Amino acid sequence: MIQFSQSAQNMRSSEIRRLMALAADPTVISFAGGMPNNSLFPIEAADDIYKSLSLQKKQTAFQYGPTSGYPPLLESLSAYLSSRGLPVEKSGLIITTGAQQALSLISKVLLDPQDRVITEFPSFIGALAAFKSYGAILKGINLDNDGIDIEAFEAALDDKFLKPKMVYLNPVFQNPAGTIYSKKRKMQVLELMAKHPDVCLIEDDPYSELYFDESDKGNVVPLKTMTSNGSSICYVGTFAKIFGPGMRLGWLLGPKDIVEKCELAKQSMDACSSTFNQVLADEYLRQGKLAPYLQMLRPTYKRRAGIMLAALQKFMPENVTWTTPRGGFFVWVTLPENIDSSDVFAAAIKKGAAFVIGNAFDPQGVRNNSFRLAFSHTPEEKIEIGIQMVAEAIRQVSK
Amino acid sequence: MIQFSQSAQNMRSSEIRRLMALAADPTVISFAGGMPNNSLFPIEAADDIYKSLSLQKKQTAFQYGPTSGYPPLLESLSAYLSSRGLPVEKSGLIITTGAQQALSLISKVLLDPQDRVITEFPSFIGALAAFKSYGAILKGINLDNDGIDIEAFEAALDDKFLKPKMVYLNPVFQNPAGTIYSKKRKMQVLELMAKHPDVCLIEDDPYSELYFDESDKGNVVPLKTMTSNGSSICYVGTFAKIFGPGMRLGWLLGPKDIVEKCELAKQSMDACSSTFNQVLADEYLRQGKLAPYLQMLRPTYKRRAGIMLAALQKFMPENVTWTTPRGGFFVWVTLPENIDSSDVFAAAIKKGAAFVIGNAFDPQGVRNNSFRLAFSHTPEEKIEIGIQMVAEAIRQVSK
Numbered sequence: 001m002i003q004f005s006q007s008a009q010n011m012r013s014s015e016i017r018r019l020m021a022l023a024a025d026p027t028v029i030s031f032a033g034g035m036p037n038n039s040l041f042p043i044e045a046a047d048d049i050y051k052s053l054s055l056q057k058k059q060t061a062f063q064y065g066p067t068s069g070y071p072p073l074l075e076s077l078s079a080y081l082s083s084r085g086l087p088v089e090k091s092g093l094i095i096t097t098g099a100q101q102a103l104s105l106i107s108k109v110l111l112d113p114q115d116r117v118i119t120e121f122p123s124f125i126g127a128l129a130a131f132k133s134y135g136a137i138l139k140g141i142n143l144d145n146d147g148i149d150i151e152a153f154e155a156a157l158d159d160k161f162l163k164p165k166m167v168y169l170n171p172v173f174q175n176p177a178g179t180i181y182s183k184k185r186k187m188q189v190l191e192l193m194a195k196h197p198d199v200c201l202i203e204d205d206p207y208s209e210l211y212f213d214e215s216d217k218g219n220v221v222p223l224k225t226m227t228s229n230g231s232s233i234c235y236v237g238t239f240a241k242i243f244g245p246g247m248r249l250g251w252l253l254g255p256k257d258i259v260e261k262c263e264l265a266k267q268s269m270d271a272c273s274s275t276f277n278q279v280l281a282d283e284y285l286r287q288g289k290l291a292p293y294l295q296m297l298r299p300t301y302k303r304r305a306g307i308m309l310a311a312l313q314k315f316m317p318e319n320v321t322w323t324t325p326r327g328g329f330f331v332w333v334t335l336p337e338n339i340d341s342s343d344v345f346a347a348a349i350k351k352g353a354a355f356v357i358g359n360a361f362d363p364q365g366v367r368n369n370s371f372r373l374a375f376s377h378t379p380e381e382k383i384e385i386g387i388q389m390v391a392e393a394i395r396q397v398s399k
Numbered sequence: 400m401i402q403f404s405q406s407a408q409n410m411r412s413s414e415i416r417r418l419m420a421l422a423a424d425p426t427v428i429s430f431a432g433g434m435p436n437n438s439l440f441p442i443e444a445a446d447d448i449y450k451s452l453s454l455q456k457k458q459t460a461f462q463y464g465p466t467s468g469y470p471p472l473l474e475s476l477s478a479y480l481s482s483r484g485l486p487v488e489k490s491g492l493i494i495t496t497g498a499q500q501a502l503s504l505i506s507k508v509l510l511d512p513q514d515r516v517i518t519e520f521p522s523f524i525g526a527l528a529a530f531k532s533y534g535a536i537l538k539g540i541n542l543d544n545d546g547i548d549i550e551a552f553e554a555a556l557d558d559k560f561l562k563p564k565m566v567y568l569n570p571v572f573q574n575p576a577g578t579i580y581s582k583k584r585k586m587q588v589l590e591l592m593a594k595h596p597d598v599c600l601i602e603d604d605p606y607s608e609l610y611f612d613e614s615d616k617g618n619v620v621p622l623k624t625m626t627s628n629g630s631s632i633c634y635v636g637t638f639a640k641i642f643g644p645g646m647r648l649g650w651l652l653g654p655k656d657i658v659e660k661c662e663l664a665k666q667s668m669d670a671c672s673s674t675f676n677q678v679l680a681d682e683y684l685r686q687g688k689l690a691p692y693l694q695m696l697r698p699t700y701k702r703r704a705g706i707m708l709a710a711l712q713k714f715m716p717e718n719v720t721w722t723t724p725r726g727g728f729f730v731w732v733t734l735p736e737n738i739d740s741s742d743v744f745a746a747a748i749k750k751g752a753a754f755v756i757g758n759a760f761d762p763q764g765v766r767n768n769s770f771r772l773a774f775s776h777t778p779e780e781k782i783e784i785g786i787q788m789v790a791e792a793i794r795q796v797s798k
Contacts, residue, residue, distance in 0.1 A: 033463075041461035043454060050449055055442060062440035062643030064432075097496050097647070097669040104668045108532075129667035133507075244461030246674035248496070268528035269503045270496040274673050275645035 029386030030354040031373040034175060034329050040300065041244050045289040049280055052287070061279040067267050068259075069095030069251075070278035076285040081237075081253060086224055090231035092252075092259025094266065097273045099206060099238035099250035103130040105262040105269070106166075106234055106252065110200060111136050116164040118156050120148050122332065122361030122370065124175045127168050127204065138363035139164070145323070147171060147181030150188045157196050166200045167193070172220050173207035173328025176361045176372035180219060180326060190227045200258070202234045206241050207328035209294055212302035216326050224253070231255060239281050241329075242290060247277040301329070304375040304383060311384040315391035317398065322373075329376035334369065339397055341371040347393035353386040428785030429753045430772040433574060433728055439699065440643050444688040448679055451686070460678040466666050467658075468494030468650075469677035475684040480636075480652060485623055489630040491651075491658025493665065496672045498605060498637035498649035502529040504661040504668070505565075505633055505651065509599055510535050515563040517555050519547055521731065521760030521769065523574045526567055526603065537762035538563070544722070546570060546580030549587045556595050565599045566592070571619050572606035572727025575760045575771035579618060579725060589626045599657075601633045605640050606727035608693055611701035615725050623652070630654060638680055640728075641689060646676040700728070703774040703782060710783040714790035716797065721772075728775035733768065738796055740770040746792035752785040 053061070060070075068074065073095060078088045096102040103126065111117070113135030119128065121140030131138060139156055142149045148169065157164060169189070171181040181189070193201050201223070208220040224230040234254035239247050252262060266272075284290060305325055312322050312331070322333045333355075335341060341357040348354065358370030378386060452460070459469075467473065472494060477487045495501040502525065510516070512534030518527065520539030530537060538555055541548045547568065556563060568588070570580040580588070592600050600622070607619040623629040633653035638646050651661060665671075683689060704724055711721055711730070721732045734740060740756040747753065757769035777785060 035463050038455075038458035038462055041458055043457045043461070046457065046461075056437075058442045058445065059437035059440055060645075062442070062445075062645040063437055064434050064639075064644040097672075100667070101669040126667065126670060133664065133667045240463075244675070245463045246459075246461040248669060248671070248673040265532065268499070268525065268532045269668065270500040270647060271525060272647070273496075274647040274676055276643070276676060276679075277673055280675075 028349070028352055028354050029378060029382045029389065031375070031378055031386060031390075032354045032356050033377045034372075034374050035245055035377050036241065037377050037379065040297065042284075042289060042293045045284060045293065046280065049283040049287060049289070052283065053279070057279055061276040063275055065272045065275040065278065067272050068263050069093070069273070070275055070282060073278045073282040073285075076282050077251060080285055080290075084222070084225070086222060086235065086253060087230045088253065091235075091254060092256040094252050094259050094262055095273050095278060096250045096252055096266070097270055098240065098245070098248045099204065099236050100126050100130065101266070101269070101273075102236045102250050102252040102262075103127050103202070103204070104133075105265050106200075106202060106254075106258070107131055107134040107136070108265045108269075109258060109261040110166060115166070116162050117166045117168060118153070118164045119168045119363050120170065120174065120177075121363060121367070122176050122358065122372070123168065123363060124170055124204065125360050128361075128363055131166075131168070136166075137162075140363035143174065143177050143179060145179055147179070147185035148189065150185060150192070153189070154192055157192055157199065164199055166202060168202045168204065169223070170204040170206075171223060172205055173210060173325060173330070175206070175328070176330050176356070177332040178323045178325030178328055178330040179332075180216075183219065186223055186226060190223060190229075194227070194229060197232070200234060201232070202236060204236045206238045209242050210297060210301055210329070211327035212298060212305065213326065220327065234258060242294065243281055243284055247274075247281060249273060249277055249281050301327070301376060304378070304380055305331070307380060307383045308373065308375045308387060311387035312391075314384075315388045317391065317395055320394060329374050331373045331375065333371050333373060335371075335394065336398070337369050339369055339394070341368050343397045344371065344390070344393050347396050348390050351389040351393060353389035353393070355390065427748070427751055427753050428777060428781045428788065430774070430777055430785060430789075431753045431755050432776045433771075433773050434644055434776050435640065436776050436778065439696065441683075441688060441692045444683060444692065445679065448682040448686060448688070451682065452678070456678055460675040462674055464671045464674040464677065466671050467662050468492070468672070469674055469681060472677045472681040472684075475681050476650060479684055479689075483621070483624070485621060485634065485652060486629045487652065490634075490653060491655040493651050493658050493661055494672050494677060495649045495651060495665070496669055497639065497644070497647045498603065498635050499525050499529065500665070500668070500672075501635045501649050501651040501661075502526050502601070502603070503532075504664050505599075505601060505653075505657070506530055506533040506535070507664045507668075508657060508660040509565060514565070515561050517552070517563045517566045518762050519568060519573065519576075520762060520766070521575050521757065521771075522567065522762060523569055523603065524759050527760075527762055530565075530567070535565075536561075539762035542573065542576050542578060544578055546578070546584035547588065549584060549591070552588070553591055556591055556598065563598055565601060567601045567603065568622070569603040569605075570622060571604060572609060572724060572729070574605070574727070575729050575755070576731040577722045577724030577727055577729040578731075579615075582618065585622055585625060589622060589628075593626070593628060596631070599633060600631070601635060603635045605637045608641050609696060609700055609728070610726040611697060611704065612725065619726065633657060641693065642680060642683055646673075646680060648672060648676055648680050700726070700775060703777070703779055704730070706779060706782045707772065707774045707786060710786035711790075713783075714787045716790065716794055719793060728773050730772045730774065732770050732772060734770075734793065735797070736768050738768055738793070740767050742796045743770065743789070743792050746795045747789050750788040750792060752788035752792070754789065
């Protein structure tokens with residue numbers, strides 16, 4: 001039976017519904033949804049692909065497929081992951097119904113009620129919900145601009161009374177913080193993890209292709225590529241940000257025994273992910289549609305982030321701070337401790353701007369002097385005026 | 400953590416993999432896969448639909464959607480379900496990633512480890528796996544030609560020591576038995592269920608549109624339409640058999656409170672089902688593609704079943720019996736009690752024919768003097784020769 005005890009999760013649920021309704025309201029400037037703008041999807045590529053499909057491929061697309069994934073996609077995805085330096089040969093690979101299902105499967109396979117999971121604070125709502133739905137107790141460790149607070153992380157790993165079973169990190173262009181781990185911090189994390197071989201590391205990596213500048217290409221490398229022990233890491237990825245979320249396709253590249261258990265769990269969860277969408281994603285990779293799409297996306301998101309950061313600089317009160325993303329979708333704003341972002345939200349929405357309040361990203365659902373701004377979804381010409389509304393809302397609440 | 404204790408489930412997993420490999424071997428005549436033949440999918444309809452999509456609809460198809468489902472599909476599906484007499488207004492409706500996910504969600508929401516679930520014997524592998532993965536203890540009640548053995552069902556419902564929490568039935572063209580409940584048996588089931596309002600009834604109904612003869616149109620009506628208390632029934636359906644399994648789209652029409660909990664559970668399971676496929680399914684319903692497709696499928700499956708039944712009559716030894724389906728995909732074959740269908744399988748596969756052995760459909764994974772033949776997937780011209788091989792295998796094992 002699902003764990004319904006966390007009022008925070010229920011709150012999040014209604015919160016998300018409310019925000020989705022707001023995001024759909026064309027009169028509201030929404031920085032809430034962590035999603036691409038509809039105008040950015042590779043529709044022409046999809047048209048090309050659909051036209052190119054043989055009758056036989058279309059028929060295959062309509063059929064059930066193996067639970068682990070459509071074999072040609074496993075092949076083309078492996079080639080893509082190998083090209084990024086990931087240890088595909090030494091790992092198991094399974095296609096999942098979005099990265100969310102990968103997190104759900106890992107939770108189903110590894111977690112028992114009351115198990116401890118270390119996450120970042122702030123952390124991804126969907127991951128927190130997956131862990132909690134299997135009864136996990138979460139411990140959030142603060143992020144700074146270089147990654148997770150390494151001393152606090154070490155203390156949590158070493159905690160003999162509250163021994164963790166799992167660590168969940170999103171090192172590159174984190175959701176919701178927008179930050180990227182420094183190389184040094186990554187190495188420190190890997191060194192600590194090596195001392196705890198019984199703790200499973202989940203590396204969630206949805207945004208690393210979305211760096212703004214080529215100079216960061218060397219900094220977006222996954223943890224899983226940086227250690228000889230990489231095959232022990234559960235590396236979770238997704239087509240959501242490099243093709244489209246509506247495809248609901250993600251993957252888990254992890255230890256073979258865990259991936260095998262995930263496959264068994266997936267059989268009873270949804271049997272297989274959509275073959276139709278897997279055929280499209282396979283052709284997307286094979287027909288070389290990914291690289292030009294990324295070349296279009298990177299400067300687009302860079303421009304949006306730039307507009308948002310300039311507006312924050314221009315309008316925000318002095319005692320407000322925010323992160324400076326070098327990729328991804330998000331800026332994380334921190335308010336003075338005595339200000340509750342729910343109050344700011346209420347004031348901002350009256351002015352016509354929306355975002356996601358901070359406690360949704362707190363594993364404990366408590367800390368709320370912060371909020372997430374997504375620049376991925378908002379039309380460029382509305383970003384500045386929207387940020388001005390949010391800044392005015394903060395001033396109003398601060399009085 | 401997933402329940403891995405059932406060796407039967409693990410066996411099934413490897414069994415399914417082996418059978419899928421066999422079904423893919425073009426030299427084997429496979430009656431194993433419970434799936435449409437690739438040549439039967441509505442590819443032209445899909446082409447028409449894709450061509451008809453506006454840019455805006457394609458963009459929506461690429462985006463995340465609400466967890467409960469793409470609103471236009473919820474609308475068109477509601478209209479379809481209403482036209483079949485289902486109490487849509489009084490129920491909650493959620494789109495799921497295949498009917499399998501609906502079963503998984505219901506299990507996650509309602510079942511605790513050691514809870515009892517009453518199923519038919521034989522019963523659907525995927526449902527058994529879903530219930531077991533949440534730790535349920537299953538009780539299989541024999542089917543006869545009119546439905547579940549009503550006395551044994553009553554006794555199981557009344558069992559005070561092993562009180563059931565849930566009942567799972569597949570009344571129309573059952574997988575794997577191929578049988579349909581008589582109207583009388585349906586009423587008896589509903590009367591007994593009315594005495595146990597605390598037990599949740601799951602009605603799985605994937606095949607009811609696939610009746611062979613118009614005269615059965617009045618007999619395929621769901622239990623959920625036959626009682627004033629229908630809104631309490633969890634009615635599970637799927638696009639797999641009326642559009643394509645590769646779409647991974649199913650639904651749960653159930654009590655509003657249960658559907659609401661399923662929506663919360665689905666948020667952390669896969670966030671939403673593929674919007675892309677939901678857009679296609681919505682247009683499929685709205686553009687009137689379903690009715691002509693069913694008009695093509697019904698005589699096709701009827702013809703295949705007819706060929707199979709004639710071949711069984713012609714080749715099977717005297718002490719073997721089988722069901723006579725009036726719709727759906729399956730024939731269920733029962734052997735003398737001393738014959739193990741694993742032995743028959745081993746002999747048949749050497750001759751070049753495959754099927755699924757009986758214990759895969761036994762909630763206890765034990766009874767094995769039976770097997771399932773699917774006529775949905777095998778090319779017509781191969782059915783007779785394949786059945787002859789199976790019959791020879793039985794004779795060989797019986798010696």
